[in-house]
Amino acid sequence: MQNFLMQDNDERKGLPSGSNWHRYERCNGSYQLSLEAERLDQVAHKSSAEAASGERCHAAMVPEAVVELEPTEQTAVAFMKERSNDQVARIFGEEPIREIWEKRFWLTIGGKERASCRIDRLVVSKNTGLIQDYKFGFREPDPAEINAQLKFAVVLAALEYKHINNWIVQIVSGPYGVTEAHYDIKAIAHAYDEVVETLARINDEHAAFTPGVEQCRYCPAQLICQAHRDATVAPMTKLQITQLPSEPQRASKLLDEVEMLRRLCDEVETFYSDKLLHDPNFSIPNYAMVPGAIKREVTDWDIARSRLGEYLDVDQIKGAANYRLGDLEKALAKTLKLRSKEAKERINEILQGLIIEKQNLPSLKRRKDFSSTFLDANNGK
Numbered sequence: 567m568q569n570f571l572m573q574d575n576d577e578r579k580g581l582p583s584g585s586n587w588h589r590y591e592r593c594n595g596s597y598q599l600s601l602e603a604e605r606l607d608q609v610a611h612k613s614s615a616e617a618a619s620g621e622r623c624h625a626a627m628v629p630e631a632v633v634e635l636e637p638t639e640q641t642a643v644a645f646m647k648e649r650s651n652d653q654v655a656r657i658f659g660e661e662p663i664r665e666i667w668e669k670r671f672w673l674t675i676g677g678k679e680r681a682s683c684r685i686d687r688l689v690v691s692k693n694t695g696l697i698q699d700y701k702f703g704f705r706e707p708d709p710a711e712i713n714a715q716l717k718f719a720v721v722l723a724a725l726e727y728k729h730i731n732n733w734i735v736q737i738v739s740g741p742y743g744v745t746e747a748h749y750d751i752k753a754i755a756h757a758y759d760e761v762v763e764t765l766a767r768i769n770d771e772h773a774a775f776t777p778g779v780e781q782c783r784y785c786p787a788q789l790i791c792q793a794h795r796d797a798t799v800a801p802m803t804k805l806q807i808t809q810l811p812s813e814p815q816r817a818s819k820l821l822d823e824v825e826m827l828r829r830l831c832d833e834v835e836t837f838y839s840d841k842l843l844h845d846p847n848f849s850i851p852n853y854a855m856v857p858g859a860i861k862r863e864v865t866d867w868d869i870a871r872s873r874l875g876e877y878l879d880v881d882q883i884k885g886a887a888n889y890r891l892g893d894l895e896k897a898l899a900k901t902l903k904l905r906s907k908e909a910k911e912r913i914n915e916i917l918q919g920l921i922i923e924k925q926n927l928p929s930l931k932r933r934k935d936f937s938s939t940f941l942d943a944n945n946g947k
């Protein structure tokens with residue numbers, strides 16, 4: 567699995583990548599500033615639990631791949647495989663096909679590699695090509711008809727498979743279904759021109775910066791971007807109002823600024839959290855990393871349900887939202903007329919051998935009078 571992730575980072579060779587194409591189109595300056603953020607080691611959105619989960623799920627989509635997944639990820643991958651295969655069967659039927667998974671394609675101009683794009687699943691028959699892009703997150707993706715990444719991907723695939731004149735591109739998502747667009751030769755030629763134009767713009771030394779919610783959301787340059795600061799911090803500091811605007815356009819603008827500012831604040835905290843976690847010589851007055859809370863989780867809900875069934879009825883067990891142990895303790899306390907501490911002990915007895923403890927990740931907190939970068943679990947509460 568690790569190889570899969572490293573391969574992705576190494577393979578881009580510092581050149582523009584298709585997964586960022588929507589951002590490049592909206593903010594031409596973001597490509598070069600992202601490289602500068604890397605040089606300064608001030609990259610925003612470097613990693614997140616969601617991104618890591620998405621990478622695991624993508625890796626697991628490849629036939630025969632062995633990837634360790636969380637239970638929720640296993641469900642998502644199984645569902646996505648079915649949805650993806652249904653589309654392949656609908657489009658190609660019994661036609662002979664060839665499939666390529668998770669391959670990076672390159673745009674080469676004048677003999678030089680200029681940009682690349684990893685395609686999740688590529689299926690080709692004699693006359694038709696299909697590109698599928700999997701979206702595992704819960705954020706609504708741009709539909710295939712206007713999806714910049716797919717436009718870039720289809721250009722690269724068409725350059726590789728020149729005999730194919732009909733291309734179908736799809737966004738395949740769990741919560742948002744499948745969206746589809748068709749490209750014939752004319753549409754691909756048009757897309758190629760647009761890609762080349764974007765490439766020229768993002769490499770221009772005077773590339774323009776255009777802040778906005780969509781493009782700034784995951785931009786690696788956010789921590790060092792003056793245009794972003796000007797669009798968020800500056801308006802907020804000038805906000806001298808007694809009433810929030812009710813005029814829709816102003817409300818929309820204000821909410822966009824708030825969202826962009828919130829993300830910037832999150833990234834500033836993440837930056838210093840990473841530094842405190844990874845640099846033993848670094849400390850910040852009044853701030854420390856506090857160990858995450860301990861969570862208890864049930865390892866086998868089938869056995870747990872049958873044991874709990876002796877004390878609680880089915881509705882009470884189902885009523886405990888998402889089978890949270892805290893909710894089950896409350897239900898047990900009510901039924902057996904126990905105090906909450908007693909109910910907790912009783913649940914531990916009933917589910918003995920089925921409960922594991924997991925610790926949440928440490929988080930950055932403002933503290934008074936501390937002398938350590940890391941507080942121990944007892945002091946940290």
Ligand code: SF4
Nearest residue numbers: 593596777782785791
């Ligand atoms: S933070 Fe926003 S404005 Fe700045 S480079 Fe990135 S996308 Fe452009």
